[in-house]
Amino acid sequence: MPDYMFLLESRLLPEQRAALLRVQELSAAMGFNVYLTGGTVRDLITGASLRDLDFTVEGNPSKIARELEKGGAKVLAEDEKLRHVEILFSGDCEGSIAAARDDHYVRPGTRPEIRWSTIMEDLRRRDFSLNAIAISLNPASRGLLLDPTNGLSDVERAEVRALIIHSFTNQPVRLLRVLRFAARMGFKLEQRTREWFDLAIERDLHHTITPEDAGTELRSLAREENPAAILKSWEEHDLLETVHPMLAKKHLDLDSVNRLSKVRDDLFMAGLRPRLATPMMLAILGRLKDREQGSLLHKLGFRVAEVDQILSFEEEAHAAGKDLAGKKLAAPIDAYRFLEKMRTDILAHLLAFSSNSTAVSKIRAYLNKWRPLRQGIPAIVNELTAIGMPPGPKFDAVVDQVFAMQMTGRGKTPEERVKILRKLSGIKEPPKPKETKGKEKKHAGKIVGRAAPPPAPAGKATAPPAKAAAAPAKHQKAAAPAKPQKKKKK
Ligand code: ATP
Ligand code: MG
Numbered sequence: 086m087p088d089y090m091f092l093l094e095s096r097l098l099p100e101q102r103a104a105l106l107r108v109q110e111l112s113a114a115m116g117f118n119v120y121l122t123g124g125t126v127r128d129l130i131t132g133a134s135l136r137d138l139d140f141t142v143e144g145n146p147s148k149i150a151r152e153l154e155k156g157g158a159k160v161l162a163e164d165e166k167l168r169h170v171e172i173l174f175s176g177d178c179e180g181s182i183a184a185a186r187d188d189h190y191v192r193p194g195t196r197p198e199i200r201w202s203t204i205m206e207d208l209r210r211r212d213f214s215l216n217a218i219a220i221s222l223n224p225a226s227r228g229l230l231l232d233p234t235n236g237l238s239d240v241e242r243a244e245v246r247a248l249i250i251h252s253f254t255n256q257p258v259r260l261l262r263v264l265r266f267a268a269r270m271g272f273k274l275e276q277r278t279r280e281w282f283d284l285a286i287e288r289d290l291h292h293t294i295t296p297e298d299a300g301t302e303l304r305s306l307a308r309e310e311n312p313a314a315i316l317k318s319w320e321e322h323d324l325l326e327t328v329h330p331m332l333a334k335k336h337l338d339l340d341s342v343n344r345l346s347k348v349r350d351d352l353f354m355a356g357l358r359p360r361l362a363t364p365m366m367l368a369i370l371g372r373l374k375d376r377e378q379g380s381l382l383h384k385l386g387f388r389v390a391e392v393d394q395i396l397s398f399e400e401e402a403h404a405a406g407k408d409l410a411g412k413k414l415a416a417p418i419d420a421y422r423f424l425e426k427m428r429t430d431i432l433a434h435l436l437a438f439s440s441n442s443t444a445v446s447k448i449r450a451y452l453n454k455w456r457p458l459r460q461g462i463p464a465i466v467n468e469l470t471a472i473g474m475p476p477g478p479k480f481d482a483v484v485d486q487v488f489a490m491q492m493t494g495r496g497k498t499p500e501e502r503v504k505i506l507r508k509l510s511g512i513k514e515p516p517k518p519k520e521t522k523g524k525e526k527k528h529a530g531k532i533v534g535r536a537a538p539p540p541a542p543a544g545k546a547t548a549p550p551a552k553a554a555a556a557p558a559k560h561q562k563a564a565a566p567a568k569p570q571k572k573k574k575k
Pocket of ligand 2: 123
């Protein structure tokens, strides 16, 4: 059996690990059992990237949320009836905490009665076996995998399996969900699930999906890495229409969707974690007129603020592109600073769709040259320390200046950089100790000690001369290791 705790810890980003530890700690303090569930466990097992952390507690998640808020977490949505909290943990990591519950259907397809339950009952009420696996985070069983519906074997078979015959009757939106998961993961529908799916379509259940449920699916679709495959699958099964007739009527603009997916990959490769839900939604709705987009989103239960944000996005991105290409940001360092603060969705949108070639080439430089250069900053810090610059605002200013010079192609080699650093910091090279031989060597220290201090740095000297003169000797070894002595020619 794989070590799930090890798997988990090795796959989590540092901020996700911190969030997990905090939830674990708070649950233990409050006496709740807590489990990692849903998409997180599925993605962990299948090797997909862990986008968010879904927790289930045998207790009330609101209490945990209140404590997390004190530490800087933000509650994005809270459903008190369902005891479900969507949360942005501190460190900008997304997730949810929900109370373990059982959905009790008096008759198939009726509104379920909610009962607070144990984790096992909670897992059994879920949609598909691959989403019904949990990992215990409790002290006595930490790392234990709970898989009451045998989801692991379905993952191995690459199949999505609905858990009960009434799955689609109880929640017709699962017709969209099952295709979304199958397309996302490249899985098939398990044979009986396929039969239940076909039967549900035959009975027209897809026409009973509520607009709100369809809206939730559309929102999830826009967060997917490869929405085009899912859209195609929905289209092939004639389900686009059930999301909204307008989507089916106007042909999908899969090119735009794919272009944005490609840009997402590029951003990942460059070390960013893009959240592209807004531009992706626009790409999905690409062929619809603004007015149609607005009315579709309202109909599907999107909040006014959400609709406004989506509809004003293109203009916002256009304005940011214009600023980026403008004279004020002509210097690479200024463009870098601007791009550093630019939201990743705007950056992605410009890369994918903008005709502003200046802005696009700056974004490319930012991703492919400037950011990698910036990663070299620790080396510059070491070099500057080694020549004897004390930490402080001046130190930081010199580092920034060198970075700005590097962006224009200077200071590529360590030798060239040290020269630049000395010039900017005003710290002169210490006088080379005179070559001494035999007896005189013994007194070399004394001689250097007695030597006149180096002349005060010329021009805008920044470092105090005394320290500047003393420090290099101390750090010299770290900065430039002694060259190996040339072998004598034989
Ligand atoms: P994603 O990677 O898209 O976040 P996810 O599986 O985490 O995938 P969520 O919508 O966040 O999807 O839901 C979390 C979990 O809640 C699911 O894994 C599933 O177990 C359960 N769930 C969500 N929607 C339903 C549903 N309609 N019926 C039953 N269970 C559901
Ligand atoms: Mg999730």
